[in-house]
Amino acid sequence: MPWRFETWVITLLGLMPAALYFWYGAHDQLGADPVNVFERWLGLWAVRFLLVTLCITPLREVSGYSLLRYRRTFGLLVFWYACMHVAVYVALDQQFDMAVLWRDITHRPFLMIGAGAFTLLVPLALTSNTWSIRTLGRRWRGLHRLTYGVAILAAVHFLMAFKTYTPTSVGYAAALGLLVLWRGRQVTRMRTASDRGDMTQP
Amino acid sequence: MARWSYPHPRPSEITPHAAWMNRRHFMAAASLAAVAAPFSHTGPAMAAALRTQPGPFQATDRPTSLEDITHYNNFYEFGMGKADPSAYGAGFQPHPWTLSVEGLVAHPRIWDIDQLMATMTLEERLYRMRCVEAWSMVIPWDGFALATLLKQAEPLGSARYVAFESVVRPQQMPGQRAVLDTLPWPYVEGLRLDEAMHPLTFLAVGLYGQTLPNQNGAPVRLVVPWKYGFKGIKSITRIRLVEQMPPTTWNRMDPTEYGFFANVNPDVDHPRWSQATERVIGASGFFGGGRKKTLMFNGYGEQVAGLYGQMNLRAQF
Numbered sequence: 001m002p003w004r005f006e007t008w009v010i011t012l013l014g015l016m017p018a019a020l021y022f023w024y025g026a027h028d029q030l031g032a033d034p035v036n037v038f039e040r041w042l043g044l045w046a047v048r049f050l051l052v053t054l055c056i057t058p059l060r061e062v063s064g065y066s067l068l069r070y071r072r073t074f075g076l077l078v079f080w081y082a083c084m085h086v087a088v089y090v091a092l093d094q095q096f097d098m099a100v101l102w103r104d105i106t107h108r109p110f111l112m113i114g115a116g117a118f119t120l121l122v123p124l125a126l127t128s129n130t131w132s133i134r135t136l137g138r139r140w141r142g143l144h145r146l147t148y149g150v151a152i153l154a155a156v157h158f159l160m161a162f163k164t165y166t167p168t169s170v171g172y173a174a175a176l177g178l179l180v181l182w183r184g185r186q187v188t189r190m191r192t193a194s195d196r197g198d199m200t201q202p
Numbered sequence: 203m204a205r206w207s208y209p210h211p212r213p214s215e216i217t218p219h220a221a222w223m224n225r226r227h228f229m230a231a232a233s234l235a236a237v238a239a240p241f242s243h244t245g246p247a248m249a250a251a252l253r254t255q256p257g258p259f260q261a262t263d264r265p266t267s268l269e270d271i272t273h274y275n276n277f278y279e280f281g282m283g284k285a286d287p288s289a290y291g292a293g294f295q296p297h298p299w300t301l302s303v304e305g306l307v308a309h310p311r312i313w314d315i316d317q318l319m320a321t322m323t324l325e326e327r328l329y330r331m332r333c334v335e336a337w338s339m340v341i342p343w344d345g346f347a348l349a350t351l352l353k354q355a356e357p358l359g360s361a362r363y364v365a366f367e368s369v370v371r372p373q374q375m376p377g378q379r380a381v382l383d384t385l386p387w388p389y390v391e392g393l394r395l396d397e398a399m400h401p402l403t404f405l406a407v408g409l410y411g412q413t414l415p416n417q418n419g420a421p422v423r424l425v426v427p428w429k430y431g432f433k434g435i436k437s438i439t440r441i442r443l444v445e446q447m448p449p450t451t452w453n454r455m456d457p458t459e460y461g462f463f464a465n466v467n468p469d470v471d472h473p474r475w476s477q478a479t480e481r482v483i484g485a486s487g488f489f490g491g492g493r494k495k496t497l498m499f500n501g502y503g504e505q506v507a508g509l510y511g512q513m514n515l516r517a518q519f
Contacts, residue, residue, distance in 0.1 A: 025488040026488055026489075028487075028488070030488070031273070031274065031284070031285070032270040032273065032274035032284070032483045032484060033274060033284070033337055033481060033483055034487070034488045035481065035488060036337070036481065038488070092488065092489070093481075093493075094493070095492045095493065097493075100476065100478065100479070103476070104475070104476055107471070107476075108471075108473075108474055108475060108476070109473075109474070110474040110475065111475075160474055162282075163334075163335065163452075163455075164282075164384055164385070164455060166282050166384075167282075167380075167382070
């Protein structure tokens, strides 16, 4: 299943924004503050793909249309973009200054939250394969509920990244929040249904 | 042969003595206007050449390019993006403009900006500018010391602070038309009187030898190089001498993050990011010129540390 042609196409297309901006940056076309712009671009696309993964189940419920087979591909794109976002921060922005990085990560809530979101993505990425689903069974679903934790942490990190609340950051945070809440209601309804012994919902 | 009688001017037509004494200033201004005429109209300020002389306190750093200085701006009146002020600033009309000096002064005055620029001797000063967002530039400003203007107004003994106010023109400034205001308007700032009277404190009317572009705060803005850039209020309409510490916009937005003094200080971090280093715009590059270590008082400690003697700079940030 993961080797389907479309998943490669989606992955390649999904990485284009990063490649494009890297090219711009290397050719001095990202403006006066290229590292910062690139860093933010990568973070933005991580959030965008995260929104896509969170929309898949709601979309199926509302329209019956299922993109479930592609959710893993988009989820992994979230991870790749988050990796690149962190890599640019560590390498291009802070220039591997480990002392400064450690001090910042341990003192700045803004960065702690970002690091938290990234940390949660690692086990999700590592278990994004058929072998893990088979081996972990029911626990795989529980583990992947961490996605909602990632969404909340990413939303807060995004909101904290600017001097004031911006329409962009508020918009994305609201979208993430709404999707988490939607799923939260869904889970609650399922629990109530199963308590009543009524398992009509999958 | 008829006696030729010369025309008797009416008293109202006679040039006042003071103006006649200042005729050289008017001639200089007129010739400047003639040179600038192809470039200026009442409307968006096309850059006009300024006559300046080199001033004191020149930085030894390399100046940031005009392109970067005029296309990477925080001027939320035009939008929140760094490119918004240059993209959306064209509709702003900095002429005609008046600057009012008022409050606890012996000689309050409403200056016409052209009159002000003709009266003052303009200096060129290369200053470092450090933004609170941890980036920096080096900018060749043209203008005059704020102290010159304040001394003419003669602050009264009761004056302790100087309050500054910017402009509200939603029809010319798209950022002021937003449904959700990013900042409360007008933008306001303030300095302690001794900070305002310090020779470093500068009112800029130009940069790189040309009048200020709209996105840089046309037609007149404040430059306080040892403080974070948000203290440099742009497009000033009023300067008022007051007794109480005046409100400042960013301090109102979040007093835990933006203080009144806002002195550049690598040892006092912003709650969300470190202030120990800065990205030098135009120099850091993509593959790393890297960050520069931020200097105490942005490197102007020798000139201004004395203003803060015993003050706890962490508490009074």
